[in-house]
Amino acid sequence: MNAAHRRLRESTGAAHARVDALFSRFDLARRDDYAGLLAAHAEALLPVEALLDQGGGEAITEDWPQRRRTGVIKVDLDALGIHVVAPEIQDSVTSDAAMAGMLYVLEGSRLGGRFLARSVPDSWPRAYLGSHQPPHMWPELLEKLDALLYGAESLELAVSAANQTFGRFEAAGTKWLAKVG
């Protein structure tokens, strides 16, 4: 594991444990819970992807457009008849390091999504949780993050943005779990 990856993983480990525990409480065999999980993810994902679009995510990884999932999550939400109002973006991305931290969290969240997809009945729309990508895309991103985050200051900015991104998922998940529970 490269140095930037190790640091990001260690510094966000507690946040990951919290979102893992939180999203494991949605019972994905129940339609309302599944819809709630997707709505929560959309509420967190859409503004972060918009920030990456604005900030120029391609500067971190040129295949950023292929990694976006705003389109696929909207397909599922439309099919389930759910309308999500994504929070207005109040801030803007100020650095490549911050975008690197965001990308780490968004792309890492696919890894857990694979496990979750197994609990969703086959007949339901699952463009989002089923949006697999070639396995080389995760290690390739980690290599790019390592090349970018070589200084202590940039690594700190990335860690902070990563934790903020986890925080968006945690806040949205808490809200939607209370709604469907």
Ligand code: HEM
């Ligand atoms: C019930 C929900 C979740 C489960 C069960 C879960 C599970 C996992 C598992 C098993 C891995 C390791 C996969 C591998 O190494 O191949 C992983 C990695 C990761 N997950 Fe989750 N996850 C969940 C939710 C999330 C969410 C909501 C996010 C982000 C918003 C997230 C972010 C990450 C990140 C960043 C990694 C990469 C860790 C590393 O650096 O190796 N996960 N997750």
